[in-house]
Amino acid sequence: MNINTKLRLSFMMFLEFFIWSSWFVTLGTFLGANLMANGQEVALAFSTQSFGAIIAPFVVGLIADRYFHAQRILGVIHLLGAGLMYLLYTATDFAGFFPILLGYMILFMPTLALVNSVSFNQMTNPAKEFSVIRVWGTIGWITAGVIISYFAWDSQAGIKEGLLENTWIMAGVSSLILGLYSFTLPATPPQAKSSDKIKLSEILGLDALSLLKHKNFAIFFISSILICIPLAFYYQNASPFLTEIGLEKSTGKMALGQVSEVVFMLALPVFFSRFGIKKTLIVAMIAWAVRYIFFAFGDANEGVWMLLVGIALHGICYDFFFVSGQIYTDAHAGAKYKSSAQGLITLATYGVGMLIGFWAAGLISDYYTNEAGAHLWKSIWLIPSGISVLVLLFFISLFKREQIN
Structure with missing residues (x-):
């Protein structure tokens, strides 16, 4: 090129x-x-x-x-x-x-x-x-x-x-x-070709459902949907949270998450090859739980470092789970289901998982809003942190160590 x-x-x-x-x-x-x-x-x-x-x-x-x-x-x-x-x-x-x-x-x-x-x-x-x-x-x-x-x-x-x-x-x-x-x-x-037979199951990635017969992949698939619930809290609440607590130039500071995404994207191949898929996914889920704890206890003054670290953890949260997950899915799919499998994971995570997550984040945000209209952010952020821990325990207990070539 x-x-x-x-x-x-x-x-x-x-x-x-x-x-x-x-x-x-x-x-x-x-x-x-x-x-x-x-x-x-x-x-x-x-x-x-x-x-x-x-x-x-x-x-x-x-x-x-x-x-x-x-x-x-x-x-x-x-x-x-x-x-x-x-x-x-x-x-x-x-x-x-x-x-x-x-x-x-x-x-x-x-x-x-x-x-x-x-x-x-x-x-x-x-x-x-x-x-x-x-x-x-x-x-x-x-x-x-x-x-x-x-x-x-x-x-x-x-x-x-x-x-x-x-x-x-x-x-x-x-x-x-x-x-x-x-x-x-x-x-x-x-x-x-426009005359080619249209297979709805192929378009939606449903041809790859047979991969769920493999226990490890099924556990990964379920974990991918569940981890999108705390992810939705970040997308939906991070900006209002940082603005409401008085963090200046919050949108620019949130871009630190994308900077870390680039850095950890470069680190991912080394970590993945050295420690394997299970440990890589575990690190991602731990990072998710930690970032929300930092959000819960951080503030715009002495605790601003906690907010910035929480934002910077986005690189580990996203790259180590979703990018490594795409690699893992590709390895399991093989040539036959390569495109269908990626389509299935996208539909499950950004479709089903995030939809549940946004709905849950909205309910919880309303529940922890006082009469003056201010949010009780500590309580709000501890919930996705807890969800991340539960998904982590589910994954650790059921996903067996696996070598990916």
Whole structure:
């Protein structure tokens, strides 16, 4: 792949995750401050990610793989997304906001697979080339958070002035740019023939259900769904929590989680090969429990280091569980179920697991809100920490040591 193609794909990946980070990180804070949403409404808004993840395989498997060039579908989706971002910017209540966000996420989630398809189509050795392209997505995510904090849109003063609304404009303009830019990307024609028989089970990854006959994989599969429950607490509550306790430039500081993601992504192959899959997953689950304990007992003053360490643990939490889990799934699937198995895990985690997690986080956030509208954050964060410990004990007791080649 020549340098010009690398630069073009890197810019595409940068914009893709810049758009998502522009509004997703501060969504909980925006909904509470601007639309006066309660915990269950915030949970419903975040659940649109899960609904999008469930529907995404249909868009990619039924349309992109069969009828149209991936880069053209990507362009159309982001142009439509730019218009929806403007509508979200103008929404005045949750009732009007939610259906627009749902429509947007149903469109957006398939683009995560589309940018990968466009990238892989230009590569001769994806194992070596893809990470260099994908890392620019993480840089895009970090950049959006830094911009939000630089202009103090997420500060308590900025929120009172309604400046957090600017995130939707930033996301909309970026989506417009990527929509137009996508039509200049290298051609990525459909791989399947439109006349080929459509297998719904293959699109949803259900062909890989036979892998659950292997006890270890079944335990890993169940643990993957369960660990998404505490993960949802982080996505949904971290920004409102940090803003409410008075941590300045919180969105920029939350980008520390993506910085650590890059660092631990590099460390993962060494740790994985030396200690194996079981210990790698155990370390991830311990990190999950510890991060929420730090959130429970940290504060914006003397305890700020606990908050920053908790954010930085995101790299271990995510990379050591989900990335190593993808490797483990690939090893079990073999050539026959390689794509189906990854689709099944994505559907189970980002679809089912996160959906349960967002619902639970909303209920618990409402339950631990006092009459003045302030959250009892210590109680809220100790619950996902406890869930992480329970999942850890379940996994340790039933998952047998296994060598992955």
